[in-house]
Amino acid sequence: MDLGRVTGTVVATQKNERLAGYKLLIVSLLTLEGKPTGAHVVALDTIGAGVGETVIVVRGSSARQAEGMGGVPVDASIIAIIDSIEVEGTIRYRKSDERWTMG
Amino acid sequence: MDLGRVTGTVVATQKNERLAGYKLLIVSLLTLEGKPTGAHVVALDTIGAGVGETVIVVRGSSARQAEGMGGVPVDASIIAIIDSIEVEGTIRYRKSDERWTMG
Amino acid sequence: MDLGRVTGTVVATQKNERLAGYKLLIVSLLTLEGKPTGAHVVALDTIGAGVGETVIVVRGSSARQAEGMGGVPVDASIIAIIDSIEVEGTIRYRKSDERWTMG
Amino acid sequence: MDLGRVTGTVVATQKNERLAGYKLLIVSLLTLEGKPTGAHVVALDTIGAGVGETVIVVRGSSARQAEGMGGVPVDASIIAIIDSIEVEGTIRYRKSDERWTMG
Amino acid sequence: MDLGRVTGTVVATQKNERLAGYKLLIVSLLTLEGKPTGAHVVALDTIGAGVGETVIVVRGSSARQAEGMGGVPVDASIIAIIDSIEVEGTIRYRKSDERWTMG
Numbered sequence: 001m002d003l004g005r006v007t008g009t010v011v012a013t014q015k016n017e018r019l020a021g022y023k024l025l026i027v028s029l030l031t032l033e034g035k036p037t038g039a040h041v042v043a044l045d046t047i048g049a050g051v052g053e054t055v056i057v058v059r060g061s062s063a064r065q066a067e068g069m070g071g072v073p074v075d076a077s078i079i080a081i082i083d084s085i086e087v088e089g090t091i092r093y094r095k096s097d098e099r100w101t102m103g
Numbered sequence: 104m105d106l107g108r109v110t111g112t113v114v115a116t117q118k119n120e121r122l123a124g125y126k127l128l129i130v131s132l133l134t135l136e137g138k139p140t141g142a143h144v145v146a147l148d149t150i151g152a153g154v155g156e157t158v159i160v161v162r163g164s165s166a167r168q169a170e171g172m173g174g175v176p177v178d179a180s181i182i183a184i185i186d187s188i189e190v191e192g193t194i195r196y197r198k199s200d201e202r203w204t205m206g
Numbered sequence: 207m208d209l210g211r212v213t214g215t216v217v218a219t220q221k222n223e224r225l226a227g228y229k230l231l232i233v234s235l236l237t238l239e240g241k242p243t244g245a246h247v248v249a250l251d252t253i254g255a256g257v258g259e260t261v262i263v264v265r266g267s268s269a270r271q272a273e274g275m276g277g278v279p280v281d282a283s284i285i286a287i288i289d290s291i292e293v294e295g296t297i298r299y300r301k302s303d304e305r306w307t308m309g
Numbered sequence: 310m311d312l313g314r315v316t317g318t319v320v321a322t323q324k325n326e327r328l329a330g331y332k333l334l335i336v337s338l339l340t341l342e343g344k345p346t347g348a349h350v351v352a353l354d355t356i357g358a359g360v361g362e363t364v365i366v367v368r369g370s371s372a373r374q375a376e377g378m379g380g381v382p383v384d385a386s387i388i389a390i391i392d393s394i395e396v397e398g399t400i401r402y403r404k405s406d407e408r409w410t411m412g
Numbered sequence: 413m414d415l416g417r418v419t420g421t422v423v424a425t426q427k428n429e430r431l432a433g434y435k436l437l438i439v440s441l442l443t444l445e446g447k448p449t450g451a452h453v454v455a456l457d458t459i460g461a462g463v464g465e466t467v468i469v470v471r472g473s474s475a476r477q478a479e480g481m482g483g484v485p486v487d488a489s490i491i492a493i494i495d496s497i498e499v500e501g502t503i504r505y506r507k508s509d510e511r512w513t514m515g
Binding site for chain 3 (some may be wrong): 110111112113114116117118121122124125129131143144145146154163164166167174175176177178179198
């Protein structure tokens with residue numbers, strides 16, 4: 001899975017009917033230092049994530065594994081909102097602080 | 104999923120029979136500023152998209168999740184025509200304006 | 207799916223038995239200007255493609271969607287021979303001309 | 310599969326319910342010389358791997374093949390802890406030595 | 413599928429139980445000139461390949477299509493040992509010669 005930060009939203013009224021009712025978010029992927037890699041992905045929200053949150057994105061067929069989503073045509077879903085990340089014994093990110101500490 | 108702009112069409116009469124009746128479009132992938140990344144993909148149209156429209160492309164096995172497409176050999180499908188994109192609280196793209204605003 | 211040009215063939219007698227009888231081709235991937243990207247893929251031929259032809263390659267599990275191929279261990283198949291490609295209203299490639307027009 | 314070194318952990322309380330009870334680790338991918346490629350992946354631990362260990366990561370739908378994980382929305386899992394790697398007849402890595410030998 | 417050369421072996425005793433009995437090889441990916449691309453993959457051997465051989469590697473869910481491997485957590489398998497490769501009408505590689513001819 002990939003680390004990312006929710007940076008935006010996409011609105012589309014003309015879409016595959018199986019997408020009806022789902023929220024589409026833009027997730028900018030992050031390095032382990034919390035910086036944008038420059039890549040982004042449009043992902044389905046499955047857990048109530050919002051702009052500004054640091055999340056985990058799952059890709060491929062696994063993006064359809066959430067309850068009741070077997071037939072939804074998506075290849076990226078947000079499956080977790082991150083509380084903290086620890087690398088080499090040091091806390092890099094803590095949600096309560098809303099910030100990353102450089103490695 | 105990826106953001107893209109439909110830029111062309113592909114015609115192929117000699118093809119896998121399960122592709123019969125489907126329209127194949129060329130989608131140029133876009134950055135979050137609406138610029139071409141330089142990459143493109145040939146995608147199946149599942150919602151009536153046309154050249155010039157900004158769309159969402161789904162990849163992999165999920166590209167076969169639209170109704171009645173279970174056995175079609177495709178790895179990229181257009182699943183939505185985008186109305187608007189908002190990034191960091193600012194509208195970046197609006198279909199009605201047919202343009203992107205730089206971030 | 208990707209645009210490519212069939213540039214070669216691979217012969218392998220010692221192989222997974224489910225591959226028996228299939229033809230393995232080398233496909234060099236193309237830009238939208240018809241130039242090689244430098245990347246290639248070994249793909250199964252499912253429609254009688256030959257060296258020199260411009261084709262569409264499908265990847266992943268979708269490469270197994272052709273009739274009778276459910277259990278064949280392949281991740282890339284040629285599913286169409288291209289007749290013509292039109293980009294931004296201009297014909298870029300026509301099979302009958304055997305050439306690409308720069309964009 | 311990819312070679313990697315477990316470098317960190319991710320904590321997330323707000324997550325897809327099917328992820329409950331699984332440990333999420335950060336794996337930094339390695340070159341064949343044992344150096345970080347700069348890329349990382351968040352992977353599910355299926356075998357009791359810990360920070361500092363050199364492991365094998367499997368991606369995509371295969372990441373869901375471990376016992377009882379069919380419906381878990383993950384696209385990367387740690388499936389092995391490496392004892393040794395031999396390249397071109399020379400031992401490159403040995404777990405008991407905790408080090409890589411340059412090629 | 414990708415062209416590669418088997419360059420090494422990986423030993424892991426602590427691993428997912430479904431991997432028991434399978435051989436894990438390191439495959440260095442090759443350009444069409446037979447040079448290493450610099451990328452490698454850990455692949456399951458399904459046909460008795462050994463170090464030094466030029467092979468075809470299949471990725472993703474298709475890597476599980478060999479007989480009896482449906483539930484094995486692998487995303488790369490060696491499915492063929494290459495006898496010869498012909499590009500643009502010229503033999504580039506012949507196993508009996510153990511060498512590549514530049515294009």
